[in-house]
Amino acid sequence: MIEAFKLLTKSVKDVHLLMLDAEYPAPASAEEINRCQELITYKQLDKHITLISDFLENEQSLGYLSMADCLVFPYQATQESSRAAVRWGITTGKPVLWTPLAIFDDVRQAVSFTQGYVSLSIAGGISKNVPKS
Numbered sequence: 001m002i003e004a005f006k007l008l009t010k011s012v013k014d015v016h017l018l019m020l021d022a023e024y025p026a027p028a029s030a031e032e033i034n035r036c037q038e039l040i041t042y043k044q045l046d047k048h049i050t051l052i053s054d055f056l057e058n059e060q061s062l063g064y065l066s067m068a069d070c071l072v073f074p075y076q077a078t079q080e081s082s083r084a085a086v087r088w089g090i091t092t093g094k095p096v097l098w099t100p101l102a103i104f105d106d107v108r109q110a111v112s113f114t115q116g117y118v119s120l121s122i123a124g125g126i127s128k129n130v131p132k133s
Contacts, residue, residue, distance in 0.1 A: 001074045002039050002049065004122035009048065012127065016048055020064055023053040062088060070095045070130045074114075074122050075104075086111065095129040097122075 114125035
């Protein structure tokens with residue numbers, strides 16, 4: 001997502017990425033959050049990306065999601081059900097964009113999908129789904 005956002009900043013000005021990624025009590029989760037922070041700094045995106053890794057209450061999560069122009073769920077591989085994330089995304093009334101994993105086929109009519117999983121595909125999907133001012 002960070003790489004896709006960097007690509008997006010080349011063609012779209014005045015954009016901000018809010019990443020809501022709750023850190024789980026597992027070393028791999030903390031390592032991934034740290035890796036994201038390092039990449040944000042390395043790509044010089046500190047002023048353009050906010051990463052919130054705290055576990056948020058439902059109302060607070062929905063408040064953040066409601067502020068967005070587009071919600072992006074860039075899953076690479078998961079066996080988790082999409083229902084909870086889809087429910088929150090759809091209730092905002094904002095465009096919802098998913099990567100094309102088979103587990104999301106049940107929501108195909110309610111959301112949009114990227115052409116693939118790589119940064120360029122995700123950035124292209126965002127460009128097509130963010131409302132133009």
